[in-house]
Amino acid sequence: MKKDDQKNFVIFAVLAALILFGWPQIAHWIFPQQPPAPVKIEGGKTKPVANPGADPASDSPQAMRDRTVVLSETPRVVIETPKLRGSINLKGARIDDLVLVKYDETVAKNSPPIRLLSPSGAKGAYFAQFGWQGAGVQAPGADTVWQASGNKLTPSTPVTLSAQSPTGQVFRIELAVDEDYMFSVRQTVANLGTAPVSVTPYALVTRAQKSTDVDQWAAHVGPIAIYGGKADYIDYKKVDEAQQSFSTTGGWAGYTDHYWLTAVIPDQRVPVQVQQRPTPAKGYQADYQVAAALNVDPGKKITYSSHFFAGAKEVKLLEEYQDKLGIVQFDRAIDWGWFGLIEQPIFYYLDWLFRMVGNFGVAIILLTLTIRGLLFPIAQRQFASMAAMRAVQPKMKALQERYKDDKQRQQQEIMKLYKEEKVNPLAGCLPILLQIPIMFALYKVLLLTIEMRHQPFVGWIHDLSAPDPLLVLNLFGLLNFTPPSFLAIGVFPILLGVSMYFQFKLNPAPMDDMQKQIFSIMPWMLMFLMAPFAVGLQVYWITSNVLTMAQQWLLYRQHPALKEPVKKDVKVK
Structure with a gap:
């Protein structure tokens, strides 16, 4: 392993550890604390649990x-x-x-x-x-x-x-x-x-x-x-x-x-x-x-x-x-907080969908379809930008190699290359940036509005505003113990990780080995990070990933250059 690769790997390992172990504390401060699941699964059976917000002695x-x-x-x-x-x-x-x-x-x-x-x-x-x-x-x-x-x-x-x-x-x-x-x-x-x-x-x-x-x-x-x-x-x-x-x-x-x-x-x-x-x-x-x-x-x-x-x-x-x-x-x-202008329209649309279909989980899926449909033109631009970036990557690598001892000149030449090829390296980030306030807004809607309280979805999901109670480490309730929160991985977080894995697999393979390592582990890190969150938010993300894969299939047909092998030996003037 090259010295730079070793350095990158150490940085990546440290960042991964900070995210995995520091995220619960950050999330507890930034995000509304989701209520515990209103049911627990023991001996393969679903049992209701006491309301965590109620007076513990009031019903005695x-x-x-x-x-x-x-x-x-x-x-x-x-x-x-x-x-x-x-x-x-x-x-x-x-x-x-x-x-x-x-x-x-x-x-x-x-x-x-x-x-x-x-x-x-x-x-x-x-x-x-x-x-x-x-x-x-x-x-x-x-x-x-x-x-x-x-x-x-x-x-x-x-x-x-x-x-x-x-x-x-x-x-x-x-x-x-x-x-x-x-x-x-x-x-x-x-x-x-x-x-x-x-x-x-x-x-x-x-x-x-x-x-x-x-x-x-x-x-x-x-x-x-x-x-x-x-x-x-x-x-x-x-x-x-x-x-x-x-x-x-x-x-x-x-x-x-x-x-x-x-x-x-x-x-x-x-x-x-x-x-x-x-x-x-x-x-x-x-x-x-x-x-x-x-x-x-x-x-x-x-x-x-x-x-x-x-x-x-x-x-x-x-x-x-x-x-x-x-x-x-x-x-x-x-x-409502800072994102009230987004949260309230999401609530009203989600509530309207619920009244139409009678199931909040299905309403969240339909909400996701709507949001992805609205963002589809931006996704098209993202893929076009990715295709263009993929085409110029060999030239960029060549410039990095040529000017490896002059970082300032290297940046100037790369920016010149972007301008000549009419490439915007930030264009691919726009859909992700737009998703962040939408995700946070949906999360607050699910957690703050009483209309979502105790709303079931399917099977064992009795509250879309609470985490998934069907946990892997206690063999889905067959073992009589509750795993610690950072290991409380339910079925829906696993589905989220799997969907994210296949979505990354469909993405164009990055040229950089470090990027490949990051993309290979990111789905499983996200699985752990998202496990304590509301099932409703996980339903949104899983549906979004599936729709993204469908979009990728369609857009690959429009931008076949994304599937072409990257030329490694390219000369630049």
């Missing part, structure tokens, strides 16, 4: 009894809609008991629904509350027991809560709910006293602990505040250090989990002060209060209207609320 008998006891300690109004079940605590006027009936914790048939809100005193306490601060008035507090106009809140039966203060004011909270996840709140103060009073409406949502979902660079989980026309994704650590406070007209605040959201939404036309703050019990509270106190003369009343959202971050629904209710940047509850 003891925890459920504890919550049941807490719920039974106070009078309540039942909440019942097509998507929500729960209750309102009349002590303190809190919405503190809510489950999402359309979403289960696991893929098991008997899985309980996702629990979003829990009362204070139960594990995972998480609730919303509405009230007033006042001067010259004793406003209802956390211990006030309100009177309800009805015993059930539904989309067709709103409920009004009433309480009277010793100073002669009547406070009312009129609650209505739609068929999705939005509560409408009207806070009214009627002054039956003899002196004017000043009141400031407020609303809050508080949680006793952080979300069990993971907050990441590309997928925010935690406090969120919309103010001044922008979205602020705030770290829990920042709130721990100091209260975050913002003045705004139009905006909202709350907490976003991977798929769920709670948000207190003030009147978008009235100036408010929005806060994200720690609580004395080491919990977290998002709240707002009206910036200017409202004066109520004797015999008069005032009403303040707001909204409260508690539910799933369904893309179209968030945008519908944003448009219909005028909620500023409500769609930013989903952290």
Whole structure:
């Protein structure tokens, strides 16, 4: 082996090791962390696993009894809609008991629904509350027991809560709910006293602990505040250090989990002060209060209207609320990030395809066909460029040999050769560069949008947004152990590696021996690198590779020079 070849081989070996072992750390920081597979395969059988984002004790008998006891300690109004079940605590006027009936914790048939809100005193306490601060008035507090106009809140039966203060004011909270996840709140103060009073409406949502979902660079989980026309994704650590406070007209605040959201939404036309703050019990509270106190003369009343959202971050629904209710940047509850302009069209097209065919895996395949079709003209230019580069490679090698002791002259002559032969060495990179944002955008769509959650494909694939659970090293579930993540190679990653191998085999053989070595090992490195990623992304890549091979067959017929042997002895002037 020549000295230069030895040097190249050492460099390649070091880079390969860095990629193989360093990639998991890089990917964990850059990419949204994919949820674990919702099933495991043991003894050749598929079994559901616990929801990793759920409270690990919330479904235990003891925890459920504890919550049941807490719920039974106070009078309540039942909440019942097509998507929500729960209750309102009349002590303190809190919405503190809510489950999402359309979403289960696991893929098991008997899985309980996702629990979003829990009362204070139960594990995972998480609730919303509405009230007033006042001067010259004793406003209802956390211990006030309100009177309800009805015993059930539904989309067709709103409920009004009433309480009277010793100073002669009547406070009312009129609650209505739609068929999705939005509560409408009207806070009214009627002054039956003899002196004017000043009141400031407020609303809050508080949680006793952080979300069990993971907050990441590309997928925010935690406090969120919309103010001044922008979205602020705030770290829990920042709130721990100091209260975050913002003045705004139009905006909202709350907490976003991977798929769920709670948000207190003030009147978008009235100036408010929005806060994200720690609580004395080491919990977290998002709240707002009206910036200017409202004066109520004797015999008069005032009403303040707001909204409260508690539910799933369904893309179209968030945008519908944003448009219909005028909620500023409500769609930013989903952290689309830098590639939002690509991600959102991909989501809408993919969602449309799913509604057409009824299977998200098939929809991803059809999406891939569309993208490859749009990129086909660019692929034609790529192959034409590869054919031209292949034709000039012998001349380039000759120039490199002639000017091996003068690198500057060598580069000048090579650039001159490119110009004379009308060759662009970067033209072949364009399709790859275009694929990078598309791949990242599709990955975020699969991971961030709840519409992809627990969507099956074929056989053992019960969630396209999770990794392949059918692993080779435990003999596809026959052995009772789980390989470490960097060796968790499933069937779809293997198919990806095989498809990449045959795609590289169809490529024109590079003249450089080092390039040949890189291309020979690259498919199997990619197999390891892509194994922890969502199956949906692997389906996209596998389909893309198969289509690329079909394109290569077609384009080889158009550019036969790519198949011709390279002439090694070429003289240059």
